[in-house]
Amino acid sequence: MKSFYRLYVFLVIVCIVILFAVTFRQDINISDNVKPIPPVPEEITSTIKLYFANNNKLIMENRLVTTKDMVFEKFIVEELIKGPRNQTLIATMSQDVRILSIETIEKICYVNFSREYIESVKWDELEEDIIIWSLVNSLTQLDYIQKVQILVEGEKIVFSNSDFSKNQPFSRKDDLIKETNITHFSILKDFLDSLKMERYDKAYSMLDKGSRMRVGFQEFREMMSVYIKELRDYEIGLFNTQKFSDRVNISIKYFKNDSIGQVLIYQEWKLIEENGEIKIVLEDKDKIGL
Template sequence: MKSFYRLYVFLLIFCGIILFAVTFREDISISENVRPIPPVPEEIKSTFKLYFVNDNSLAVENRAVTTKNMSFEKVIVEELINGPRNKTLAATIPEDTRLLSIETIENICYVNFSSEYIKNNKLRELGEPLVIWSLVNSLTQLDYIQKVQILVEGEKIEFLDDEDLLNQPFSRNEELIQKRNVTHFTIVKDFLDSLLMERYDRAYSMLDKESRMRIGFQEFITFMSEYIKELRGYEIVLYNTQKYSDKTIILLKYSKDNTNEEIGFYQAWKLIEVNDEIKIVLGDKEDYINSLY
């Protein structure tokens, strides 16, 4: 009887081992036949300062860009080639210029352009210093870039009359950057730029206290995201400042981008001064959304 039970237990254990081995092997076969899912490239949303020419100095244009599998330095140069969105600024790189290569080695960024870079009149029209440091200052905002070496078709080119600067990498030049004069219009422009870059926290902080008490932050985000969505595709072509004893009104005229048609609208922004600071007084939602139609 004991022998029978021993045999019975042995058979149970043996069958269990066989069943486990078969199941494990099937799992291995299935996993071997399953193709791995490639990782999805991550999209990175960043904001860069691009330097373009305004009169005899460099002016900053903030540019929000979504990148995927592209270095920050390449994004900056490509956006410089695309030119400014603010029509009052001048581009410094011809739009037909191709970026042949770009890499950063030991804190020096080597930018290699096609021959169109020097076959244009921008170097003469705008002046070599502004054209050069438009690129250099834009790239050196990245903390790992200290200098920029400009190449054309892989060759160093001579810039400026100073022999010490010939064929040498260029460092950042703060002296050419335009000193910004804060006005009621620039406050409104900064507010709108913050919305376009989805910096709602910054835009919200520019409101006066009463507006912030009346409209909570989450409601502000919902409200302004809808507003800025409808605003895309338009640009400011004219503005007028109307000053009163207790407030200032900035009247903006918008028109459709890249069109000769009279498609546009006017919009007014109210500002007040609080403790020597200029603050925006936000009206009702309908005051902004309805004016877009």
């Protein structure tokens, strides 16, 4: 009887040990096979400064962007390659340029482009310094970048200006930046001038997204051609700007002198900020005097 009892206890102990060992091994296997879940990067919305060409100067364009890319210098260069949204500015790189690599070491950003960068017709159309510092000034807005080294397929560029070839990497150069005083009225004036010159494509691009969804380009062109004819011989006499939290209203008084005296026309326009740009809202015809 005692022998049977001892055997029973022994078997129970063996079963417990085996069960524990199997369970422990399964836990090990499961934890070994489970891959760590990488953190999902959050989207970051910020305003970046991009520099494009205009009359042998650099003009800054503010651009509101949203990205998950944590390499901000790469994102800035990608936006530069896309070109300006403001149609009065000129891109300094062709859109077929590829970024082969980009990294920042000890405050120097090394940008390695494909051959399309140096083979672009931009080098014939624009001054060398404008093309170079469009990139350099855009990147050095980042606090951790003080200089920029431009490479093409891993090699330094030999510029026609020998000073540029010798003085690499490049530091920021603010004297190429043209100071601009952009106001809501100056944007509206640019819009009206585009209509007078029959640049309907440019004027249409200055509308906000909602206006472009409501009114197609052909309808806009027909409507604005009538509008601009009615303004013929009129000049802007006075304008008044009213700023609200979500918009800016501009009232314009036009006048012209004819045989019966001075004739006045009053119009009102609304402008809003959309993706970091000031856009014009196309109101109903009666609100703008049509």
